[in-house]
Amino acid sequence: MPRIPYQNPAAGTHAIGDAIRVRRGARGLTPLDQTLLNAPEIANGWNTLLGAVRTKNSLPDDVRELMILRVAARNSATFEWIHHAHVGEDAGLTAPQLTIIRDLHTPLPTPAAPAPLSAFQAAALRFADASTFSVNVPQARIDELKTYLQNDQQLLEATAVVATYNMVSRLLVTLDVGDMGDVSVPLPETTQEEHDVEVEEGVKINVRVAKRSDSAPWLVFVNSLMTNQKMWDGVLPRLSKKYNLITFDQRGHGKSSVPPKPCTLPILASDIAKILSALSIATPIHAVIGVSQGGATTLAFAHGHPDLFSRLIACDTQATSPAANAKAWDERIALARAQGMTPLADVTVPRWFPAGSEFIAGGRREAFVHDMVTGTEVEGFAAGAAALQGYDVLPGLAEKLQGKKVLLVAGERDGALPGVLKGLKETLEKDGVDVGFEVIPGAGHLPMIDGAQVWLDIVEKFLE
Known part of the structure; x- marks a missing residue:
């Protein structure tokens, strides 16, 4: 169960809470937001950072969400996976592609043999996996990804996406946000x-x-x-x-x-x-x-x-x-x-x-x-x-x-x-x-x- 209580201030009573509501739109404050509001200034900085990483970078949406989902799979962050799987699907990720992202014990596709991913997606998946599992990404993986990036800005953005969502997943799992500690990350292509x-x-x-x-x-x-x-x-x-x-x-x-x-x-x-x-x-x-x-x-x-x-x-x-x-x-x-x-x-x-x-x-x-x-x-x-x-x-x-x-x-x-x-x-x-x-x-x-x-x-x- 969640390890700290949720904070859900009424609309119009909390400036930081209201700013987060603006970013969330119709969804309103999520359990993650309500957890963060136990420390309002951290919640404020988090909202600014996540807003930039999610909506103000130049990476293709499918590539960004693929990397986020691999982080969720690697870190057993069920809440993160559930909340991003549908975003990934909306960005064009298919069910077979989600299955590849979810599987931690099959060798990853390569850009030379990427199916069912694209070559760009395969390079991004390998980069996200190395950054999450090993932290120090081999130069070969960086060079592989740079083949499909437009400039150094996109390499920074890709690195920031993976780093940021590792941060997110660690907070989600440690504090059991969403009460999902006993829930396994879902298996795509199954009911x-x-x-x-x-x-x-x-x-x-x-x-x-x-x-x-x-x-x-x-x-x-x-x-x-x-x-x-x-x-x-x-x-x-x-x-x-x-x-x-x-x-x-x-x-x-x-x-x-x-x-x-x-x-x-x-x-x-x-x-x-x-x-x-x-x-x-x-x-x-x-x-x-x-x-x-x-x-x-x-x-x-x-x-x-x-x-x-x-x-x-x-x-x-x-x-x-x-x-x-x-x-x-x-x-x-x-x-x-x-x-x-x-x-x-x-x-x-x-x-x-x-x-x-x-x-x-x-x-x-x-x-x-x-x-x-x-x-x-x-x-x-x-x-x-x-x-x-x-x-x-x-x-x-x-x-x-x-x-x-x-x-x-x-x-x-x-x-x-x-x-x-x-x-x-x-x-x-x-x-x-x-x-x-x-x-x-x-x-x-x-x-x-x-x-x-x-x-x-x-x-x-x-x-x-």
Whole structure:
């Protein structure tokens, strides 16, 4: 929720507020304006700067909005994306072009091979991306953009657009302007819906659907313990170009209900089946994809509901829980109940990601996963962790997977799990299962987060 209150002075009572209203026109004061008015002089200077950047430069409108939207995508600034996507469309940006702008894990088009962008747009996108992600833009990217600019004024304008909207996005995200902290940046070319599916009395699962078309194959994603469906944000834009997507928060996580009793893998697997039924999704779906506890859930889904899917991807998981795990989970539950989720996040995130990762303390995205862990309710975590104590889905698994295509994936630096999954692959293969095994170089426990591009390369090939 917004971290400071909005200020909305009545028209005619506040000179700076009235000046901003003039620039906004019929829209009136936006949540951003009302946030800024907590410091009127900053709001005044902001209004002057943004007015110049938006309406008093000589860049083509489509190029300006393309760069703003790439900043929004890079910084997960949902409010910024939503408010500029329609401006970009009015300036001539197409839905396929917006999809390219939104996708962070596909190599960017080049001016030599720009489709579906123009050469100018491709150069501007590459410039905006480099400035936002690396700050120091390589000279080659600057020279590439200058090919399409009229003069040095336009280079300054392009630089100012990207710099200014990085400033905007940082304020929007830090102060949660518009109350969009839990809302992912939209996926162009899809129809998106959110549902609360009741899977049993008093237990609702929060589900998000991104539908590309009636004919597109369906993928279902199952998150790990102590995370929520936002963990898939990095890989969904690229997959949305071909597939319909379903993500959800497992019981006790994110926006889903904390269950009244401990979870088991069969219960978690049955939730997937109930979601598909409630949303009237035709089965078998193309694939179910899970990681960690979500990976174990997909294996349990194969056991209980083999007719509901054609392909299965299980990442960084195991078919049988080690005997020592029960005690370890009891200790983690006790820690969370005694001290809350923050101490657990402090020890879990470094275990999930290798040293030097941008997702651990000191990294540029250290809050992304850490905040998901601390945002999990203690009793939701405890109920979910119970499913990982003393399970074994290996007996009979090969029989249930006959006729399916299976992919096992592990982050290279995820402890013993690469070896465990390689062994599972060999076991299933001996029993006639069509199964592959892949390792994501340099990645840890959640390779779709810290090894997203390679993970996507492997997964897309498997899904074809």
